[in-house]
Amino acid sequence: MKLRSQEWFGRKGKDGFIYRAWMKNQGIPDDEFNGKPVIGICNTWSELTPCNAHFRQLAESVKWGIIEAGGFPVEFPVMSLGETIMKPTAMLFRNLMSMTVEESIRANPLDGVVLLVGCDKTTPASVMGACSVDIPTIAVSGGPMLTGKFRGKDMATSDIWRLSEAFRSGTVDEATFRASEGAMCRSQGHCAVMGTASTMACMVESLGLTLPENAAIPAADSRRKVIAHMSGRRIVEMVKEDLKPSDILTREVFENAIMANSAIGGSTNFMIHLMAIAGRIGIDLSLKDFDELGSKIPLLANLQPSGQYFMEDFYYAGGLPAVLKELLPYLHPNVITVNGKSVAENCRDAECFNDAIIASLDKPFKDESGMAVVYGNLCEKGAVIKPSAATPELMQHRGQAVVFETIEDYNARINDEDLPVDESSILVLKNVGPKGYPGMPEVGNMGLPGKLLNKGVTDMVRISDGRMSGTAFGTTFLHVSPESAIGGNLALVEDGDWIEVDVAQRRLHLDVSDEELARRRSEWKPIDLGIDRGYVKMFIDHVEQADQGMDLSFLKGNSGSKVTRDSH
Ligand code: FES
Numbered sequence: 001m002k003l004r005s006q007e008w009f010g011r012k013g014k015d016g017f018i019y020r021a022w023m024k025n026q027g028i029p030d031d032e033f034n035g036k037p038v039i040g041i042c043n044t045w046s047e048l049t050p051c052n053a054h055f056r057q058l059a060e061s062v063k064w065g066i067i068e069a070g071g072f073p074v075e076f077p078v079m080s081l082g083e084t085i086m087k088p089t090a091m092l093f094r095n096l097m098s099m100t101v102e103e104s105i106r107a108n109p110l111d112g113v114v115l116l117v118g119c120d121k122t123t124p125a126s127v128m129g130a131c132s133v134d135i136p137t138i139a140v141s142g143g144p145m146l147t148g149k150f151r152g153k154d155m156a157t158s159d160i161w162r163l164s165e166a167f168r169s170g171t172v173d174e175a176t177f178r179a180s181e182g183a184m185c186r187s188q189g190h191c192a193v194m195g196t197a198s199t200m201a202c203m204v205e206s207l208g209l210t211l212p213e214n215a216a217i218p219a220a221d222s223r224r225k226v227i228a229h230m231s232g233r234r235i236v237e238m239v240k241e242d243l244k245p246s247d248i249l250t251r252e253v254f255e256n257a258i259m260a261n262s263a264i265g266g267s268t269n270f271m272i273h274l275m276a277i278a279g280r281i282g283i284d285l286s287l288k289d290f291d292e293l294g295s296k297i298p299l300l301a302n303l304q305p306s307g308q309y310f311m312e313d314f315y316y317a318g319g320l321p322a323v324l325k326e327l328l329p330y331l332h333p334n335v336i337t338v339n340g341k342s343v344a345e346n347c348r349d350a351e352c353f354n355d356a357i358i359a360s361l362d363k364p365f366k367d368e369s370g371m372a373v374v375y376g377n378l379c380e381k382g383a384v385i386k387p388s389a390a391t392p393e394l395m396q397h398r399g400q401a402v403v404f405e406t407i408e409d410y411n412a413r414i415n416d417e418d419l420p421v422d423e424s425s426i427l428v429l430k431n432v433g434p435k436g437y438p439g440m441p442e443v444g445n446m447g448l449p450g451k452l453l454n455k456g457v458t459d460m461v462r463i464s465d466g467r468m469s470g471t472a473f474g475t476t477f478l479h480v481s482p483e484s485a486i487g488g489n490l491a492l493v494e495d496g497d498w499i500e501v502d503v504a505q506r507r508l509h510l511d512v513s514d515e516e517l518a519r520r521r522s523e524w525k526p527i528d529l530g531i532d533r534g535y536v537k538m539f540i541d542h543v544e545q546a547d548q549g550m551d552l553s554f555l556k557g558n559s560g561s562k563v564t565r566d567s568h
Pocket of ligand 1 (some may be wrong): 051
């Protein structure tokens with residue numbers, strides 16, 4: 001087979017000279033250009049993405065594997081997204097990052113690519129970009145942090161929510177709160193719970209885009225380097241086999257990923273990212289698929305925030321292969337993965353070493369997991385709740401709305417002693433959807449009113465068009481579509497309106513007559529964001545709603561790897 005890279009390096013005359021000569025300033029011998037598969041290592045390393053800050057070392061392990069297998073490794077940077085650092089929200093830039101990945105792969109002489117991914121958005125953005133080019137691709141996750149240790153207790157990201165509420169209510173002092181920071185983030189790697197980063201690592205493994213065991217090996221464990229090394233070896237073989245994402249990512253594979261995500265209690269963000277990836281590879285997925293396929297799957301992993309343990313424990317207990325083995329009766333077992341083997345073959349020898357962390361189908365941690373998708377006049381295209389992170393007693397509830405028009409309005413009033421709210425109220429937050437707060441921030445698990453926290457209230461029904469951190473929990477209805485900023489009925493809710501939620505019936509209803517809603521609509525004006533230029537303007541103009549994956553409409557699909565114009 002003719003390698004794509006030979007379109008550059010195999011040329012004679014001036015063009016070949018130029019393509020090779022400048023590469024040689026890195027000390028590359030001439031025979032490297034004579035038909036070795038050129039493998040790009042697409043590196044999301046950045047010191048501003050702390051979860052990926054160890055990726056230069058990880059790339060070295062990948063390079064070793066590529067060289068051993070006869071490939072020619074070239075590492076290149078792409079935009080990186082640090083979840084905790086970037087303002088206003090890293091999600092605003094997921095699609096932009098995917099463009100940097102896509103165009104970097106297509107524009108360069110690459111025959112295959114290794115995606116180094118870690119912090120939340122770096123995984124879906126990289127996979128989206130790679131799918132839109134569709135050359136042989138393997139992903140390597142950076143791995144989770146070691147479990148945090150603070151004053152005799154384990155801790156990780158989900159504890160931030162508990163600690164900050166305790167700090168607000170005065171039961172934890174500032175010195176203690178501050179001291180816990182370094183204890184929680186004590187090693188390289190991404191969040192140590194089943195938050196969005198770990199969910200994404202499990203997603204790429206269950207999609208068959210990584211070698212088995214990729215998801216859970218801690219970043220600090222030497223076996224993380226081994227899997228990077230082995231992935232380097234494998235990508236060279238994949239180029240020879242011409243095994244591309246489109247050969248792996250069938251409809252059945254997406255269904256497997258949905259079921260696997262339910263079994264591990266993965267993040268609600270999974271839905272948005274999986275739909276965006278499906279859109280790039282041409283698979284039609286809808287919110288209903290997540291509910292129909294995922295919501296009856298038993299919870300097999302006892303991991304925070306839905307459960308008790310951490311990613312490090314998950315790895316020692318057998319990791320994702322042990323879960324997939326247990327889940328095989330539900331899965332499509334014969335779909336292939338990057339190593340050329342089927343899911344069933346890959347997990348045949350997997351074992352569970354700790355049944356407190358990985359359960360059997362006979363004795364799951366919960367009979368049903370996954371996401372529930374609710375509909376009603378408040379969310380005609382759907383809203384999402386993660387029942388395993390919610391309070392069972394609140395899953396059927398009728399309460400009066402306490403409305404915040406924006407996140408700034410919420411921040412200004414949530415601790416007001418005069419806020420007319422009690423524990424039966426329903427907190428409603430508007431204008432935090434894809435367009436309304438461009439990027440759809442993770443504010444849907446809005447903290448509870450200060451005066452209720454002081455009374456010991458720990459959960460309330462919350463509704464918004466925003467997202468929720470994968471590390472968070474609560475009875476939160478998220479991703480309301482259509483969002484309020486484009487005139488979804490969420491925009492019309494007023495203080496004191498009665499709202500009915502009934503997760504079992506998949507219902508979210510605003511108890512206001514159609515006539516009254518029509519009257520309010522006639523007076524409604526969209527929020528003025530004052531954004532008239534740059535990437536954010538493009539994002540607002542083209543971003544799709546949460547129920548479709550929030551990609552930019554013109555990025556959907558695949559342009560292949562061919563460069564159509566060639567100036568040389
Ligand atoms: Fe990077 Fe949680 S902040 S994974």
